[in-house]
Amino acid sequence: xxxxxxxxxxLLAFANIQLFAQKDxxxxxxxxxxxxxPAGTYLSKIIGxxxxxxxxxxxxxxxxxxxxxxxxxxxxYYDDKMNxxxxxxxxxxxxKKNRAFEDxxxxxxxxxxxxxxxxxxxxxxxxxxxEVNPKTLKVNNKLKKISxxxxxxxxxxxxxxxxxxxxxxxxxxxxxxxxxKRNPERFSLQVFDPQFEELWKKNIILPYNDxxxxxxxxxxxxxxxxxxxxxxxxxxxxxxxxGIPNYQYTILAYTKDGEEAQExxxxxxxxxxxxLTFKIANNGQLVCSGFYSDKGTYSIKGTYFFKxxxxxxxxxxxxxxxxxxxxxxxxxxxxxxxRLKAAERKGDKRREVELYEYxxxxxxxxxxxxxxxxxEQYFVxxxxxxxxxxxxxxxxxxxxxxxxxxxxxxxxxxxxxxEIEWTARIPxxxxxxxxxxxxxxxxxxxxxxxxxxxxxxxxRNFEGSRRFDVPYNYNGxxxxxxxxxxxKYGDVAVHPLYANRDARVITRPKISKQISKKxxxxxxxxxxxxxxxxxxxx
Numbered sequence: 001x002x003x004x005x006x007x008x009x010x011l012l013a014f015a016n017i018q019l020f021a022q023k024d025x026x027x028x029x030x031x032x033x034x035x036x037x038p039a040g041t042y043l044s045k046i047i048g049x050x051x052x053x054x055x056x057x058x059x060x061x062x063x064x065x066x067x068x069x070x071x072x073x074x075x076x077y078y079d080d081k082m083n084x085x086x087x088x089x090x091x092x093x094x095x096k097k098n099r100a101f102e103d104x105x106x107x108x109x110x111x112x113x114x115x116x117x118x119x120x121x122x123x124x125x126x127x128x129x130x131e132v133n134p135k136t137l138k139v140n141n142k143l144k145k146i147s148x149x150x151x152x153x154x155x156x157x158x159x160x161x162x163x164x165x166x167x168x169x170x171x172x173x174x175x176x177x178x179x180x181k182r183n184p185e186r187f188s189l190q191v192f193d194p195q196f197e198e199l200w201k202k203n204i205i206l207p208y209n210d211x212x213x214x215x216x217x218x219x220x221x222x223x224x225x226x227x228x229x230x231x232x233x234x235x236x237x238x239x240x241x242x243g244i245p246n247y248q249y250t251i252l253a254y255t256k257d258g259e260e261a262q263e264x265x266x267x268x269x270x271x272x273x274x275x276l277t278f279k280i281a282n283n284g285q286l287v288c289s290g291f292y293s294d295k296g297t298y299s300i301k302g303t304y305f306f307k308x309x310x311x312x313x314x315x316x317x318x319x320x321x322x323x324x325x326x327x328x329x330x331x332x333x334x335x336x337x338x339r340l341k342a343a344e345r346k347g348d349k350r351r352e353v354e355l356y357e358y359x360x361x362x363x364x365x366x367x368x369x370x371x372x373x374x375x376e377q378y379f380v381x382x383x384x385x386x387x388x389x390x391x392x393x394x395x396x397x398x399x400x401x402x403x404x405x406x407x408x409x410x411x412x413x414x415x416x417x418x419e420i421e422w423t424a425r426i427p428x429x430x431x432x433x434x435x436x437x438x439x440x441x442x443x444x445x446x447x448x449x450x451x452x453x454x455x456x457x458x459x460r461n462f463e464g465s466r467r468f469d470v471p472y473n474y475n476g477x478x479x480x481x482x483x484x485x486x487x488k489y490g491d492v493a494v495h496p497l498y499a500n501r502d503a504r505v506i507t508r509p510k511i512s513k514q515i516s517k518k519x520x521x522x523x524x525x526x527x528x529x530x531x532x533x534x535x536x537x538x
Contacts (some may be wrong), residue, residue: 032082048106082532088137202258319418369416422490
């Protein structure tokens, strides 16, 4: 048994029934006021923060057919005690015409509303920006058009997306141009300053057909250089799940105001790159990492790490590293572990152990040039039930259920040369039906040299009899907010933080967010009630 697992079992074995005392827990949670949820609305995201509180986005989506992207939008402001201070509904109409909602973003301390309008007569799709007063939450009536793309019709109008550089000095607007079958992939890049004055623009035509290429990520650095991560498919636009990979990753770099372009193709031959992401380091290099597999895209065997230096146009520090056998079989029974060891000795790749269905969520850069990978086991099961109705009367019918599984979290700490320094696992099991995993998954904060994870957990897992290979499933009832702490050595401790029943809401980790160096905003809702809390880390 490894040290991390021993540490976790020992901690939980001595957890007493009084789960919710704050003693020895590395964070303190304080709830704000309980509020009534406006009818038909939901909180969409935390937009950002200022020195005194938090801005949040609330929306009410259209329920009618063919109504387009015209939800009702509201911006809310909560003070440092997480009490609601202001709420303002935002109109998407302009000159009696509905605009499509794109986003509300925060740049430094400025708020901006992003909307678009598809002009059928001119066959154009326009992107607009408006300033939002952070004190009153009201939108400036001045509408500024910052982009336009061709649009054959409303169904083929292309799309806009926005991302911001690390120091908030540059804004990238990526415009995906309308799809044309068997035509080259086309898109537009526009870079703006914080006042949305255009710095440069470039229309791109790639030597790949639209159906054989997809963009997965795009980022902009503090100098206004743009980098895109894409996937090239050798046949139809579908990633092959097993056999031999039919795709390869590529990084496209557009530097010096878009005047210079460079492509870096990435491949592992017969091995599958199952996930890949990148971040821009302070020195301008691209730190890239992800997972690979010998079997296909459903499982992972280890990590793939490399760096791209745009100045020298070289790929460096390239390293492929397999996970430790003990890490991959941490909760596997002894008899099955023996079989897996035998398969590994024989080189039987078909039977060798790999981790199943882990999605790469985050890449955290270390100050020394290394990185941490954060991944969660996630998959959806579809089950058909045919037991409804009476076939004698011709009314037998089938109901399709979707089972959402959000399970263990893994953390992989990688040295600057690509070697794995340590791996850690946070065991959890969240399985819910037909809800999209609304209350599942986790929120994450980085505080000094520790990483914290917040998620909903079954309180029976803290009663001292927890089986780590088969933990009790989170089902929304008798649940607690769990706080997992991972230190710089990869040791894991999981604490019961607060009972959802005591808060009278259920936490939504996907909305919760770190809002300062030592504070996370926790959001919860239930039965048309909602509230925020602050989680202050020690």
